[in-house]
Amino acid sequence: MSRTALRICPLCEATCGLTLTIEGTRVTGARGDREDVFSKGFICPKGASFGAVDSDPDRLRTPLVRRDGELREATWAEAFDAVAAGLRPVVEEHGSDSVGVVLGNPNVHTVAGALYPPVLLAGLRTRSLFTASTVDQMPKHVSSGLLFGDANAIPVPDLDHTSHLLLIGANPLESNGSLCTAPDFPGRLRALKARGGHLTVVDPRRTRTAKLADRHLAIRPGTDALLLAAMVHTLFAEDLADLAHLAPHVQDLDELRVAMGEFTPEAVAEACDLDADVIRTLARELAAAPTAAVYARIGSCTVAHGTLASWLVDVLNILTGNLDRPGGALFPQAATDRTPRPAGPGRGFALGRWHSRVRRLAEAKGELPLSALAEEIDTATGEGEPIRALIVVAANPVLSAPDGNRLDKALGSLDFMVSVDPYLNETSRHADVVLPPPPPSQSPHHDFAFNTLAVRNQVRYTRPAVPLEPGRMAESEILARLVLAATGMHGADPAAVDALVIDQTLGKAVTEPHSPVHGRDPRELAGQLTGESGPERRLDMMLRLGPYGDGFGARPEGLSLARLLAHPHGIDLGPLRPRLPQPLKTRSGKVELLPAPIAADLPRLGEALRERPAELVLVGRRHLRSNNSWMHNVPALTGGSNRCTLHIHPVDAARLGVRDGADVRVKGAGGEVVAPAEVTDAVRPGVVSLPHGWGHDRPGTRLGHASTAPGVNVNQLLDGSLLDPLSGNAVLNGVPVQLAASL
Numbered sequence: 001m002s003r004t005a006l007r008i009c010p011l012c013e014a015t016c017g018l019t020l021t022i023e024g025t026r027v028t029g030a031r032g033d034r035e036d037v038f039s040k041g042f043i044c045p046k047g048a049s050f051g052a053v054d055s056d057p058d059r060l061r062t063p064l065v066r067r068d069g070e071l072r073e074a075t076w077a078e079a080f081d082a083v084a085a086g087l088r089p090v091v092e093e094h095g096s097d098s099v100g101v102v103l104g105n106p107n108v109h110t111v112a113g114a115l116y117p118p119v120l121l122a123g124l125r126t127r128s129l130f131t132a133s134t135v136d137q138m139p140k141h142v143s144s145g146l147l148f149g150d151a152n153a154i155p156v157p158d159l160d161h162t163s164h165l166l167l168i169g170a171n172p173l174e175s176n177g178s179l180c181t182a183p184d185f186p187g188r189l190r191a192l193k194a195r196g197g198h199l200t201v202v203d204p205r206r207t208r209t210a211k212l213a214d215r216h217l218a219i220r221p222g223t224d225a226l227l228l229a230a231m232v233h234t235l236f237a238e239d240l241a242d243l244a245h246l247a248p249h250v251q252d253l254d255e256l257r258v259a260m261g262e263f264t265p266e267a268v269a270e271a272c273d274l275d276a277d278v279i280r281t282l283a284r285e286l287a288a289a290p291t292a293a294v295y296a297r298i299g300s301c302t303v304a305h306g307t308l309a310s311w312l313v314d315v316l317n318i319l320t321g322n323l324d325r326p327g328g329a330l331f332p333q334a335a336t337d338r339t340p341r342p343a344g345p346g347r348g349f350a351l352g353r354w355h356s357r358v359r360r361l362a363e364a365k366g367e368l369p370l371s372a373l374a375e376e377i378d379t380a381t382g383e384g385e386p387i388r389a390l391i392v393v394a395a396n397p398v399l400s401a402p403d404g405n406r407l408d409k410a411l412g413s414l415d416f417m418v419s420v421d422p423y424l425n426e427t428s429r430h431a432d433v434v435l436p437p438p439p440p441s442q443s444p445h446h447d448f449a450f451n452t453l454a455v456r457n458q459v460r461y462t463r464p465a466v467p468l469e470p471g472r473m474a475e476s477e478i479l480a481r482l483v484l485a486a487t488g489m490h491g492a493d494p495a496a497v498d499a500l501v502i503d504q505t506l507g508k509a510v511t512e513p514h515s516p517v518h519g520r521d522p523r524e525l526a527g528q529l530t531g532e533s534g535p536e537r538r539l540d541m542m543l544r545l546g547p548y549g550d551g552f553g554a555r556p557e558g559l560s561l562a563r564l565l566a567h568p569h570g571i572d573l574g575p576l577r578p579r580l581p582q583p584l585k586t587r588s589g590k591v592e593l594l595p596a597p598i599a600a601d602l603p604r605l606g607e608a609l610r611e612r613p614a615e616l617v618l619v620g621r622r623h624l625r626s627n628n629s630w631m632h633n634v635p636a637l638t639g640g641s642n643r644c645t646l647h648i649h650p651v652d653a654a655r656l657g658v659r660d661g662a663d664v665r666v667k668g669a670g671g672e673v674v675a676p677a678e679v680t681d682a683v684r685p686g687v688v689s690l691p692h693g694w695g696h697d698r699p700g701t702r703l704g705h706a707s708t709a710p711g712v713n714v715n716q717l718l719d720g721s722l723l724d725p726l727s728g729n730a731v732l733n734g735v736p737v738q739l740a741a742s743l
């Protein structure tokens with residue numbers, strides 16, 4: 001007998017609602033949930049392969065513990081004993097910072113990944129935190145922190161209502177969107193065009209998204225910030241800047257005008273390889289459109305001027321009056337956001353509160369650059385102690401960080417390492433203990449992070465579609481026990497972790513005058529929480545305290561877990577609405593248009609005007625059936641066009657003697673890889689493209705299918721020295737490389 005169950009898809013940022021078909025305890029099918037309030041039935045090939053991803057036979061079923069040099073199956077009790085025995089002596093002898101924590105991108109795709117790592121970091125008190133953000137979107141966090149005073153206040157384009165979208169370095173027809181959660185992103189772009197809207201795509205590759213555009217500009221990689229600066233210059237020069245409703249909330253306009261002085265369209269045209277008149281046209285169109293949004297993503301973030309480009313995107317939205325208005329770029333309001341405090345000055349955003357030990361790289365948002373992880377382990381020089389133990393949660397930095405070979409060696413030198421990972425992959429193979437979470441069908445789902453980036457306010461929650469298999473441990477319990485083992489409380493009841501968070505959160509809420517529970521008894525409030533587990537009680541608490549919550553009775557019609565459970569397809573909370581000045585947490589209480597760190601970095605952008613472009617540069621590539629390194633072990637999602645090939649333009653191929661299908665040696669500052677060439681005019685001349693997340697050829701992994709077509713690790717071409725200085729983000733695009741036909 002088969003049955004169906006609802007499950008929000010965790011396989012990308014679009015968060016589609018799925019209807020799973022289940023035979024016994026096995027997911028045998030997935031289709032889009034037509035009644036889902038947000039995704040309305042949309043599904044992509046990854047979501048359709050949910051069952052195959054879920055039941056991959058290479059998923060680990062039991063913990064592994066290293067004994068006599070070999071990872072062997074163990075009980076959960078043995079595994080956590082080993083974690084406590086491995087971590088605590090390092091903390092006690094060498095201090096908290098000698099334990100590094102690495103958080104991978106899948107953490108934002110699970111309930112437990114959102115709820116427990118912050119508790120781990122607070123309990124461990126380590127400053128050695130590294131995450132996937134510094135090989136991805138950290139520049140956007142930093143620019144938001146500087147402009148708005150909150151690194152997580154990221155405006156998203158109002159896709160469903162805008163009449164003009166300028167999309168830079170993003171390919172949502174393949175990625176399904178990023179920092180902009182929008183199920184059926186392709187359909188929403190088509191709808192934009194159908195209602196007479198205009199779509200411009202700026203990308204060195206003619207992507208599927210670019211093919212849909214009214215205009216595609218194949219810019220030189222790494223020069224988005226120059227293009228955007230010249231557009232800002234044009235708005236000022238032609239008196240097109242109009243803050244409109246934003247005027248009372250914005251400062252430093254005159255200073256910005258002066259700072260943009262040298263970035264004329266003519267000055268940047270050669271570096272960007274775009275016509276100056278085209279740049280002016282882009283600015284004029286933006287100013288003239290009834291509503292417009294500029295949206296930029298990975299291609300503009302993972303470059304040498306990533307923070308400046310991210311900042312300029314919002315500057316353009318502000319100068320055209322499009323920030324915080326329908327059809328422009330707005331701040332979403334998620335159901336689990338903290339109770340909105342009254343508008344007014346905040347604490348502001350600080351960078352560089354501490355630095356890495358070896359290269360003295362500044363922290364951003366509490367994180368050190370992932371590019372520095374290897375040296376923080378393998379280099380004794382510098383202040384303080386090297387990292388001697390590592391806690392890795394859902395991360396595979398051997399493939400995702402620059403110079404994976406160096407990191408591979410460094411991981412082998414650690415005193416202790418624990419990985420929370422469903423796979424024995426290129427990174428977890430170094431662990432002394434591997435703690436495997438259950439497959440997605442056996443876990444609950446709520447999008448804590450992506451709802452703060454969604455193009456429509458809504459809230460959804462799905463309980464596990466399938467009961468936990470015997471011998472499995474819920475991911476929330478794994479992480480709660482990890483918190484206890486790492487913080488000297490090994491053996492305590494894992495429920496104590498949730499109870500502590502609930503006590504602290506409610507204890508604080510009752511002291512806040514703007515909170516709906518101000519002045520109440522936190523124990524009485526805790527007694528009202530519902531839910532079958534600690535994470536559910538925490539979700540109930542967050543919903544009830546949040547902007548749409550029932551305030552524990554203060555607003556009886558408001559949200560609670562019980563109300564959400566009564567709406568299995570979710571609750572629509574309406575379109576994005578203007579919110580300024582409430583989200584601003586700058587010290588001035590205003591949008592600080594030209595923050596000091598940005599102003600100090602602008603001369604470096606000026607220098608880029610005078611740099612000679614490299615003859616050949618590398619950019620990345622995304623495929624619809626892929627997501628970083630996660631899914632290469634699923635046969636249904638590999639093969640066909642999802643292959644690790646080097647895209648090269650026919651002109652470059654002819655010049656360099658590269659034949660279609662032949663192996664090419666690609667050399668970068670960090671090393672070289674050999675990949676088959678795919679000669680295509682989908683990349684502009686002077687640019688080659690390799691996808692990331694590949695390179696599944698290291699011994700000791702258990703990725704049967706991925707290792708049959710391993711591909712190459714593009715990050716091996718990097719040496720980790722190229723960073724965006726403000727954010728510490730790795731430069732992954734626009735990197736100079738050399739090619740030679742392979743022997």
Ligand code: SF4
Pocket residue numbers: 009010011012013014015016042043044045046047048176183184
């Ligand atoms: S678009 Fe993303 S969330 Fe939607 S089905 Fe595909 S992988 Fe899942």
